[in-house]
Amino acid sequence: MDSMLDAHQQDSPASFNKKGLKNDGEPYQSDPVAANGHLEALGYEPELVRNRSTLQVAFMSFVLASIPYGLSTTFIYPLQGGGAVNIIWGWLMVSLIILCVAASLGEITSVYPTAGGVYYQSFMLSPVRYRRIVAWTCGWSYVVGNITITLAVNFGSAQFIISCVNVFEKSPGVGIFEATAYQTFLIFLAITFLCNAVSALGNKWLPHLDTFAIFWTLAGVLAIIICVLVLAKGGRHDAKYVFTSFEPRSGWPVGWSFCVGLLQAAYTTSSTGMVISMCEEVREPSRQVPKAIIGTVILNTIAGLVFLIPIVFVLPDIPALVALPSGQPVPSIMKSAIGNSTGSFLLLLPLAVLALLCGIGCTTAVSRSVWAFARDGGIPYSKKWKKVNPALDVPFNAMMLGMVVEIALGLIYFGSSTAFNAFSGVGVITLTVSYACPIAVSFLGGRQQIKKGNFDLGTLGVVCNIVALAWSILAVPLFCMPSAIPVTAETVNYAPVVFVGFVLIATVWYWVWGRNKYVGPPTVDDAVMDIRHDGL
Template identity: 25%
Template sequence: MGREDGIMLNVQHSSPETSSLNASQREGTAQDKHDMWRAGRDQELNRNFRFLSVLGFTAVLMCTWEAVLFGSSYGLTNGGKGGMIYTYLGGLAGFSFVILSMAEMASMAPLSGGQYHWVSEFAPPSSQALLSYLTGWICVLGWHTGIAGCSYTVANMMVGVIAINYPDTYTYERWHVTLLVIAVAMVALMFNTFLAQKLPLIEGIILIVHCFGFFGILIPLWVLSSKVPASEVFGSIENRGGWDNNGLACMAGLVGPIYALIGPDSAVHMAEEIRDASRVLPMGMVWTLILNGSTGLVMIITFAFCVGDIDEVLKSETGFPFIQVFLNATGSVSATTGMTVVIMIMQFCAAISNVATTSRQIYSFARDKGLPFSDFLAQVNPTFTVPLNALCASLVIVSLLALINIGSSVAFNAIMSLGTAALLSSYIISITCVRLRRWRNQPLPPARWSMGKFTPICDTISIMVLLVIWIFSFFPLTKNVDPTTMNWSVVIFGGVVVVSLSYYMLYARKIYKGPVTRVKMMQQ
């Protein structure tokens, strides 16, 4: 069957009355139809995302300038003021190569499966099914912990605001945060159900709030904070984590800026809802890098100038150093509350995007028979035109994760830190498969957005950067640890890998062949 015939078959399914609607909302452009045809998939979701809504989706999910604030405890502990800035610069420079590599892969195969689809299509034939299956499970793990992480951050900020407004009457209990985590996740799910078809408009509006909120935080800090000499900021590298040297301390603090920069693949999982995805998707990822990378740099420099006594802000009862910095700068509980609420709202919006991304990842992986109860999870609700079963499954999983916080906040924090390591693992596997294919001079699908002759260099640097970051993502905050301060994420990560491989060997290998089987079948 030729390429044109495949496209014609997709068009013929539409009735005359709805062909115009399907062309604009469901099937997208001729290139979108061809991309779905090449992957052997029917178009089930509406393509109502455009460039600005994609930019809003990824920029807000990453929440970079917000994340450098609520993740500042890593940098302040391991690096201090100057070390925190230099670590962010290094992380931004290295991670830029990763985002560029993934943007080109997204242009080659803009499918909701993302990394597990790329691995299935580009890995050596002998390992396609196993590597793709493992990557799919790792992505499911990473995005669910992402929802839990966003919801947990919102919940803790709520508790911090209550603590500074009612210092004499409020008593913190872990179950307060647990209930708030479940409530935030539930509201985010409602946004992704009842307002699903308005999500592109919502993301565009949130993008505006994201940009104006940046100045709403930046200006008060510069105007109201005590001024310190630049030498005190840029010339200061501190090691509060007890590491052997300042360099190792800064590497241990790398988790903070990477947490603020991770997640460019979020829009990839929405690819089947983006019009002209093979062009718009990579452009959205690159412009997100430019927008979030620059605003994050300005914000972290500003924060370093305004932080004051590091030991004081790290011991703050608010739970977040940045809330104490706001309070010290403004001298007003009301102003601090207002500034914190801005960041809280943005992080809640990030939770909305996380829920959307996770549900599409589950939906895509389930339709390839990669998960238990795949037929149930792969269904698209005809009323809302979203994978509602996958959305509800995500809510149940996040709620169960939140319950762990009642018994042990250490265990829950370890689970949340898994998100970074899991997504980094999926990046490493997928980029390595493409790099190996190029090294062997094997064919790859054409990319409408490409770095040309610089692509092999970019991919090589990406893999080296990711390996370094991945290793340090399992490091604890300080060198001297006990059971309450140990980073247990490596144990949980290993456990999930063992469980997924066991399930694969016992059952899934009989039914999971990976999306590459459909791609090859359509190409023959």
């Protein structure tokens, strides 16, 4: 096969010249037929229904992040890391970095819009000599990242819902439902089963569910910020405290404490590239998905600030919040601000519902990422996982595989009270690695293929690439660290263990099978389509 730098157009329904015309001179048509033709030119048979518009893709991307819910379940990390400064400025800093990641991925996705996402992109952009191993590394990282982030969302939902119920107390400081480990695990199982059932059985309704989630989020956030600021039963801080107060409580040195506290923002924004897995269910993926990725990060940044700033204004005693056994301070913050259990529970209800919607969206992304990697032989017993259920129009087997792995990893909770830290940490690490792979090979290759898409950012794109790669180098060791020290057997961060475990599985499978039999995605004579159109 020739190098990717020797790309050329193919005589297929998806071949376009630089003026946006097909090779036969007909104008480009924005419809599923053209998108399917492009997919065929990239080497795949269309198997999924293209039922999502640009807005619906953006809505799904927004739901995957689920800003108010994601920030709520991980609120403990910036509280330990440094308090107000970590919460506000940490969020803004990470959001700007993730915007660079999103822009970098958007450029590449405009050229390679397939459900394989960053895995396929890494293969196509890499030099021929290294493309198999790069794609293998990226593919496993992407699949593991999707699965562990979904696990973190569903497990975090279980813990959050229990904390919401416990705003009702049977005695001061004692909630009405002090769940044991096995009860928490059973709630996690129920949420996981529900998310998989909805994703599998209601595929055609999922775009509408994502749309509903947008309005639900807006209404919920407005209710929260208005009520906590107006009532503020526990008092209000001044602006100086909100924007300048920095009190590390993690036990780490000051600078590192701030960095470890960034897990809240990193976890919430880690879903940035997950929506790429939906490329084969979008009518015009080379345009719609890049727009959705970047637009959603901007929207999420604003939504996060709108949600966080009012919460920080009414923060009660931080040491007491950090010491909560549940690890979920937001319900306690709400109760302090509202002054009664019923009112705070009603304000938390929109976040609990959004948690379930986020879980459904993540489950959908998991099934597509597993399916896409399996159809290229990257997973053991791929023939089972690459099948699309014709009745449901979803890769049901791949979805079930993801669910089983999530449940198995969830058992870690019986050995560590901070298991959520491991789930969220390894999810951020592996997704960050997977995003870095195509960005790195594109950058090192001189960004030649970006010019063949319709989303080339030029010099700005180079800057975004550098920022994205620098963040990736920092994130891997950073989120392997425990959120606070000293560490006990119950509070140790199992993220490195889970991460290394998956690395070993991927390595062994490569040497047992992949080294001789894995060839990577189909390349159609190594062709890369020039699908650039005028305008965006």
